Amino acid sequence: MxxxxxxxxxxxxxxxxxxxxxPFIIIASFFTLGVFTINYVVYILNNTINKVQGAALIxxxxxxxxxxxxxxxxxxxxxxxxxxSLLIIILVTNEFTYRTNRQNIIDGWSRSQFIEVxxxxxxxxxxxxxxxxxxxxxxxxxxxxxxxxxHGISHVFFFFLKALSYNVIAVFISVWIRLTGFAxxxxxxxxxxxxxxxxxxxxxxSLKLRNDYNIDLGSLGDYLPMNASDGLLTFPDxxxxxxxxxxxxxxxxxxxxxxxxxxxxxxFWLSKRNYLKKDL
Amino acid sequence: MEILNIRNLSKxxxxxxxxxxxxxxxxxxxxxGILGPNGSGxxxxxxxxxxxxxxxxGTYEIFGQSPTADxxxxxxxxxxxxxxxxxxxxxxxxxxxxxxxxxxVDDIDRVLEVVDLAKRKNSKFSTYSLxxxxxxxxxxxxxxxPDVLVFDEPTNGLDPVGIAxxxxxxxxxxxxxxxxxxxxxxxxxxxxxxTHVAILKQGTLITYxxxxxxxxxxxxxxxxxxxxxxxxQLLQRxxxxxxxxxxxxxxxxxxxxxxxDLAAVNRFCFDAGITITHLQLKKKSLETKFLELTH
Numbered sequence: 302m303x304x305x306x307x308x309x310x311x312x313x314x315x316x317x318x319x320x321x322x323x324p325f326i327i328i329a330s331f332f333t334l335g336v337f338t339i340n341y342v343v344y345i346l347n348n349t350i351n352k353v354q355g356a357a358l359i360x361x362x363x364x365x366x367x368x369x370x371x372x373x374x375x376x377x378x379x380x381x382x383x384x385x386s387l388l389i390i391i392l393v394t395n396e397f398t399y400r401t402n403r404q405n406i407i408d409g410w411s412r413s414q415f416i417e418v419x420x421x422x423x424x425x426x427x428x429x430x431x432x433x434x435x436x437x438x439x440x441x442x443x444x445x446x447x448x449x450x451x452h453g454i455s456h457v458f459f460f461f462l463k464a465l466s467y468n469v470i471a472v473f474i475s476v477w478i479r480l481t482g483f484a485x486x487x488x489x490x491x492x493x494x495x496x497x498x499x500x501x502x503x504x505x506x507s508l509k510l511r512n513d514y515n516i517d518l519g520s521l522g523d524y525l526p527m528n529a530s531d532g533l534l535t536f537p538d539x540x541x542x543x544x545x546x547x548x549x550x551x552x553x554x555x556x557x558x559x560x561x562x563x564x565x566x567x568x569f570w571l572s573k574r575n576y577l578k579k580d581l
Numbered sequence: 582m583e584i585l586n587i588r589n590l591s592k593x594x595x596x597x598x599x600x601x602x603x604x605x606x607x608x609x610x611x612x613x614g615i616l617g618p619n620g621s622g623x624x625x626x627x628x629x630x631x632x633x634x635x636x637x638x639g640t641y642e643i644f645g646q647s648p649t650a651d652x653x654x655x656x657x658x659x660x661x662x663x664x665x666x667x668x669x670x671x672x673x674x675x676x677x678x679x680x681x682x683x684x685x686v687d688d689i690d691r692v693l694e695v696v697d698l699a700k701r702k703n704s705k706f707s708t709y710s711l712x713x714x715x716x717x718x719x720x721x722x723x724x725x726x727p728d729v730l731v732f733d734e735p736t737n738g739l740d741p742v743g744i745a746x747x748x749x750x751x752x753x754x755x756x757x758x759x760x761x762x763x764x765x766x767x768x769x770x771x772x773x774x775x776t777h778v779a780i781l782k783q784g785t786l787i788t789y790x791x792x793x794x795x796x797x798x799x800x801x802x803x804x805x806x807x808x809x810x811x812x813x814q815l816l817q818r819x820x821x822x823x824x825x826x827x828x829x830x831x832x833x834x835x836x837x838x839x840x841x842d843l844a845a846v847n848r849f850c851f852d853a854g855i856t857i858t859h860l861q862l863k864k865k866s867l868e869t870k871f872l873e874l875t876h
Contacts, residue, residue, distance in 0.1 A: 310680075313680065314677060314680045314681060317673065317676055317677050317680065318666060318669075318677060321668060321669060321673065322666075322668060323668065399664060399665070399666065399667060400662065400664040401664050401665065401666055403633045403660070403664055404664035404665070404678070405677075405681055406631065406632055406633055406650075406653075407631045407632075407633060407653060407658045407660055408653065408654070408658075408678050408681040408682050408721075409650055409651065409653045409654030409681050409682050409683070410650060410681055411649075411650035412632070414650070578635065579635070580628075580633070580634045580635055581633040581634070
């Protein structure tokens, strides 16, 4: 109870900083609009494709029917998660640029409080993103004419994990790099580098181990920090995907989820350690 | 009671030693100046005390206890430059400061009046001049009427009227019994408002204590004689002198301000059999004193 009140006070102060911050309002609005737009586009495209002759194989399931809607919405919305991450980077690095983080400490926040409230911000942004996914999935699920079902809603949890991972990594990079431009650049370079390594691992090592040595450790690239949460969100199964999957390593979904959680803890700890030890 | 107690504080930036084993304490109720040229370590010292910098070694206590974040809430601080959210106005910025300090917002209008920003309180911080930013930072430090204030170069960026106002404000706060720690590279600023002073030079504490003892104005009696060495030896025994030193072809004898008596110096030398060929009274400026201490 005391912890909740303590966090509430910190967040109220954070809200004072945010509520008139134009980039926050613009990016949050774009993201909200984007969630519904991207799913609407996919929904319309899917309906169009279903009408086209020759798409019979895919037609066997509508990706926005319950219970597929949770997975489909989570998957497509996952592509937009760079926006809240960029917002987090801007918000955190601006504190360094304008030295307001120093003023917060001088005024009486502890260094721990500062980093904890930024992590709470990352969590709240992830929760809000997830709520938008729930709303969007429900809306398009109902629009598709199917009956409401929570079956498969675990994919929304995976979306939340991915959103939180992106945001926490954004805080981590911001705290270490401190300069907005460099932090955003580093974030994209990191995403690109990790994806490249992931592809190398999956295409070479994982398949080699499975095919040549009969060792199926899953897709090894999925155990890297960002891919751990990325790998949890996949496009809903359809007959084409099922055929392709049979040639790929097994998806150890919950193992990958455990890795994602472990990385979250690691990045939180590294961010906090950096902020506690360094000059501000 | 001591408000701040610093023990052997050192800070290195790579190979540069910004602070070297600095120790002093700040008594309650004083206006304590930290004086030194640019780069002497004043801001580094205050930055460590405010926990925005980490010391390489050494410790410090605030209010006689190990430092905590809650103690900083009891201190109003302006450190180096005014740091505010540029997209927010004065009131919104002060609301954040007040919330962090755990104080109500009802004091905001008062401090904005004190620093003469009431008319611009709804303007964004980014539209402020340097002087206005400085005044807002002083206003933020005054929030909640704290008993201890830390000002780092408080008159930076202010016009002459603004400088005079802030100095008067500091004197007024001092009269109210507040403890003020003020870093400055301006000697006259320290001399005009401080009761105590610590002088830093390249990270080393040169001296500290009562400002009237350290930055006292002195009378300098410049003398010369045929045998300069003999004169120097004799004047070592001159009653009432503060210090003595040889400089080129003269011997300088320092007395407290207003106490030098040329006739007495002349008589003292004459009685000892030395005829003075040059005798002149000079006033030592504070700047000279400061330069002596820091060079």
